Amino acid sequence: xxxxxxxxxxxxxxAFGLLAFAPAAHAADSVDPVxxxxxxxxxxxxxxxxxxxxxxxxxxxxxxxxxHRQWEEKEEFPPYEFALEAGKEMFAKPFKNGKSYADCFPxxxxxxxxxxxxxxxxxxxxxxxxxxxxxxxxxNGEAPFSYVKDEMAALTAYMAYxxxxxxxxxxxxxxxxxxEAYQKGKEYFYTRRGQLNFSxxxxxxxxxxxxxxxxxxxxxxxxxxxxxxxRSEWSGMGTTxxxxxxxxxxxxxVPLNPQDDEYRNLEYYLSYVSNGLPISGPGARP
Amino acid sequence: MNITDREFSATRRLVLKGAGVAxxxxxxxxxxxxxxxxxxxNDKYPEEAFKQxxxxxxxxxLYGGRTAEPSDQVKMDAPEIAENGAVVPVSAITTxxxxxxxxxxxxxxPVALVASYRIPDGTLPSVSNRIKMAKTxxxxxxxxxxxxxxxxxxxxxxxxxxxxx
Amino acid sequence: xASTIRVxxxxxxxxxxxxxxxxxxxxxxYVKDAKGEIIPPHYIQQLTFExxxxxxxxxxxGSGVSKxxxxxxxxxxxxxxxxxxxxxxxxxxxxxxxxxxxx
Numbered sequence: 366x367x368x369x370x371x372x373x374x375x376x377x378x379x380a381f382g383l384l385a386f387a388p389a390a391h392a393a394d395s396v397d398p399v400x401x402x403x404x405x406x407x408x409x410x411x412x413x414x415x416x417x418x419x420x421x422x423x424x425x426x427x428x429x430x431x432x433h434r435q436w437e438e439k440e441e442f443p444p445y446e447f448a449l450e451a452g453k454e455m456f457a458k459p460f461k462n463g464k465s466y467a468d469c470f471p472x473x474x475x476x477x478x479x480x481x482x483x484x485x486x487x488x489x490x491x492x493x494x495x496x497x498x499x500x501x502x503x504x505n506g507e508a509p510f511s512y513v514k515d516e517m518a519a520l521t522a523y524m525a526y527x528x529x530x531x532x533x534x535x536x537x538x539x540x541x542x543x544x545e546a547y548q549k550g551k552e553y554f555y556t557r558r559g560q561l562n563f564s565x566x567x568x569x570x571x572x573x574x575x576x577x578x579x580x581x582x583x584x585x586x587x588x589x590x591x592x593x594x595x596r597s598e599w600s601g602m603g604t605t606x607x608x609x610x611x612x613x614x615x616x617x618x619v620p621l622n623p624q625d626d627e628y629r630n631l632e633y634y635l636s637y638v639s640n641g642l643p644i645s646g647p648g649a650r651p
Numbered sequence: 652m653n654i655t656d657r658e659f660s661a662t663r664r665l666v667l668k669g670a671g672v673a674x675x676x677x678x679x680x681x682x683x684x685x686x687x688x689x690x691x692x693n694d695k696y697p698e699e700a701f702k703q704x705x706x707x708x709x710x711x712x713l714y715g716g717r718t719a720e721p722s723d724q725v726k727m728d729a730p731e732i733a734e735n736g737a738v739v740p741v742s743a744i745t746t747x748x749x750x751x752x753x754x755x756x757x758x759x760x761p762v763a764l765v766a767s768y769r770i771p772d773g774t775l776p777s778v779s780n781r782i783k784m785a786k787t788x789x790x791x792x793x794x795x796x797x798x799x800x801x802x803x804x805x806x807x808x809x810x811x812x813x814x815x816x
Numbered sequence: 817x818a819s820t821i822r823v824x825x826x827x828x829x830x831x832x833x834x835x836x837x838x839x840x841x842x843x844x845x846y847v848k849d850a851k852g853e854i855i856p857p858h859y860i861q862q863l864t865f866e867x868x869x870x871x872x873x874x875x876x877x878g879s880g881v882s883k884x885x886x887x888x889x890x891x892x893x894x895x896x897x898x899x900x901x902x903x904x905x906x907x908x909x910x911x912x913x914x915x916x917x918x919x
Contacts, residue, residue, distance in 0.1 A: 766881055768874065
């Protein structure tokens with residue numbers, strides 16, 4: 366592990382040495398999500414003129430042809446198929462009280478993934494899909510699921526599947542708290558931390574397409590559109606929560622708990638700046 | 652039971668060897684249906700070949716003394732750099748006729764033989780599968796056609812191994 | 817329990833293309849678990865496909881085949897609506913079987 370990280374840091378140093386600044390990294394006084402989102406897209410489409418906008422959602426596969434072919438081959442019979450089926454069954458199965466997930470969501474939970482996370486004005490906080498699913502369970506007398514894999518991954522896989530192709534559509538209501546949540550998420554994304562002193566942006570904005578140890582880095586644009594993912598490295602499925610916590614550990618940072626406010630805000634920010642790009646989950650990843 | 656292994660179909664032998672009678676009872680429904688389907692194949696699992704660490708020994712165990720000659724009629728499709736050694740999509744196809752089997756071997760894996768496919772009459776000599784590669788290594792495809800062996804080899808780079816964590 | 821075998825078999829009139837994905841750990845016996853203990857080998861050894869009473873494809877596998885294994889092949893003469901029987905057995909003697917209709 367230590368060796369891995371050492372290599373990690375060394376290759377990162379090379380990769381980042383020459384790189385210029387990321388888009389509007391530290392937006393100052395005014396918070397302008399619309400301008401942010403436009404600048405964000407422009408940054409990536411300028412940097413990767415050959416990648417079509419909707420292909421960014423394919424993460425590392427959008428960055429390399431050799432990888433892209435391996436992905437197409439896997440998509441012929443994708444490894445997330447079992448989770449998807451399990452999720453569909455779980456979603457349809459009523460709780461002990463006779464209610465079901467469908468009762469907790471708009472449009473019975475079908476084709477709505479692109480609207481998550483959303484800002485709840487009553488609560489004054491960001492609500493992610495994973496959080497909404499566990500709240501639904503608890504409201505119906507069921508124990509919550511672990512946020513990182515298994516059942517949660519299966520359920521979100523199915524819900525994402527029913528939204529495939531729909532453009533991400535995150536709203537920021539006219540509520541100062543919503544804007545603040547967005548801004549906090551953005552700050553989290555650009556703040557350096559951990560022993561390696563990396564921010565999320567160091568890897569996913571400045572260096573997408575670069576290899577870090579063996580892995581090709583995904584671009585931050587559309588980075589959540591394929592969630593949840595089956596990762597060969599994990600030999601299984603993982604949720605957005607799992608990805609956030611594992612990325613924090615990679616830089617020897619201390620991961621937060623899944624669904625802590627910081628992560629919810631971060632998901633809000635990353636999803637908002639990817640508005641318009643299609644939902645492609647569940648995804649398969651190296 | 653004083654019947655030797657050899658007189659059993661491969662399937663039954665495997666069932667008995669692997670889990671004993673308990674498994675047969677535990678799995679209840681299976682003994683009638685599954686072994687029949689498998690026995691119809693009337694072919695034995697090449698257990699010895701899958702025990703060999705080394706590629707040459709595996710080929711010997713699988714095909715007897717025959718050696719494979721490189722042929723450009725054996726085509727393989729494999730990535731230059733595997734995205735992850737745990738899942739490497741590879742396929743093989745050949746223009747040779749009279750093909751009876753296609754096998755995949757990885758020289759640096761702990762067990763060299765990965766998979767061997769039997770191709771009966773009427774089945775096309777083409778197969779795709781996903782395999783593990785422990786590290787950067789040669790991948791060899793061996794096609795058996797008209798009783799002779801033909802091969803193609805390609806190096807695949809692996810940066811994340813398929814056998815460790 | 818749901819079947820461990822997912823099949824797609826499609827005929828174009830002349831040949832039938834078959835793809836399967838099987839849920840199986842395919843443990844090599846070389847990997848340790850979180851506690852540092854070796855996970856014993858557990859992998860499918862043989863997978864057979866039968867059409868019209870005849871084997872059309874037999875896969876002999878070692879532990880070098882990926883987790884949740886996938887294989888694709890094609891054979892002649894299958895027709896839409898025909899049955900394709902698929903069965904596997906692993907090194908511990910566990911088995912599963914299914915019958916799919918060619919589409």
